[in-house]
Amino acid sequence: MDLLAYPDTTSLLLPVEDTEFLLREEMRPIRFALEFAKADLALKDWGVRSTVIVFGSARIRSKEAAAQAQDNAKTEEERKAADNLTRHTDYYEVAREFAQIVSLRGGAFAPRHRWRENVIATGGGPGIMEAANRGAHDVGAPSIGFNITLLREQRPNAYITPELNFRFHYFAMRKMHLAMRASALAIFPGGFGTLDEMFELLTLQQTGKALSAPIVLFGSSYWKQVINFDALVDTGMIARADLELFEFVDTAEEGWASLVRRGLTSAASPRE
Template sequence: MTDAKRPNAAQLASPSYRLPAFDQDFLLGDSMRGVRFLLEYAKAEESLRNWGVRSTIVVFGSARVRENGPGRQAFWYAEARSFGQIASSRGGALTDNGGIRDNVIATGGGPGLMEAANRGAADVGAPSIGFNITLPREQEPNSYTTPELTFRFHYFAMRKMHLAMRANALVVFPGGFGTLDELFELLTLRQTGKSPPLPIILFDEAYWKTVINFEALIENGMVSPIDCELLKFADSAEEIWHKLTDNGLVAHAP
């Protein structure tokens, strides 16, 4: 008597039989953490290269600020938007698609002052970048980043790497813990010589000198006076631009 063919449904259904590229359980497992880091690097890198983005101006500030918010919020928002316009018009972001783009506005991609800077770039028809991060309370991208340059990261480390690796300058508007984190990340890279020289501008000197006692750091020997010279202050969008160019930023006007 001829035996009937033994069914192989169990083998076909086994997770081990899935192609690795389509196996979510495998890709999201512990052993693939390094691969996920690589994917987060490579996906954004490919899009940035396709758009010819050679360098950026990183802009950070509070996600909580609103265009018509109370106190100085409206002023901060308006100046961040104005700076996005100025930098995008004068810096080299306005080239034909496929050409080399310099000093492209790059933000954390969220609302508030990041939205304002991206919005300024959109006002003049320039592309801008949003490096979003997945958070427990989901952050959505603002509507002014260029769709093809709107990214989402799981790993803060890879997001920070992309923010830093093309940065020609850092402009920091008033903000809280997240803004301070990004400021000191790049400031430490500058202080230790781990990044090329790049200007760091803090917007609204009164705000920043209230939030951080830079002189106390010097007086207590935590930093040297020359370390604090890495920081410059500005109180208008035009002043930011002039401080940037006076401190080494090379403009590539279209």
């Protein structure tokens, strides 16, 4: 059919071809379903059955990046910002090492049949997210990035497996994909976004709305300074048993050992 012969062709477009129609407010449920289906089918095509989620600050940088920031700093404000970057670089290195260990020992290389287990997955951005994707990339393992469209655009880091590099509009759908196949959670120091993700997943575990998955909080001194978990127990806001949902660790090996001891199923990789 020659659509050019008609003065108004919008109604003749197939719905999947009509962007204006798809972006109507009334079509939000359909867009929500599409965001779920696109990532879900891609992950199934890759044989990803379970993931280890790594959360943490986008502001933490590698030692190289922090050193470069110090070299480039010209004002007092820039020097203070560079000093802050330098103070936290150890977390970047631990996250990178942790992702290497998980990728090698967890089953990301699909040693049995077609299914990959414990594949590293992050929010796809810089900082701790980059470190975790980079660790998987170091050992040749696939890793996932669940990016989000923001006003100040978040760029996907360079270490995500290209076919597993997703972008979401809806925070809720992104969080669902982060949670729904997670076999374990590793949470590094971070700000509002990290705290939001951490407490949402702790709540899902506490209420039994998600399958049990071990959780580790990297950086014991940071977390004990930022959140007084004991005060939540002392004031009766949570039960003492709720503190058993997670453990504090400081090194990559401690993190892996904690996850395995508390239920993470390991599948040794032929690459190890």
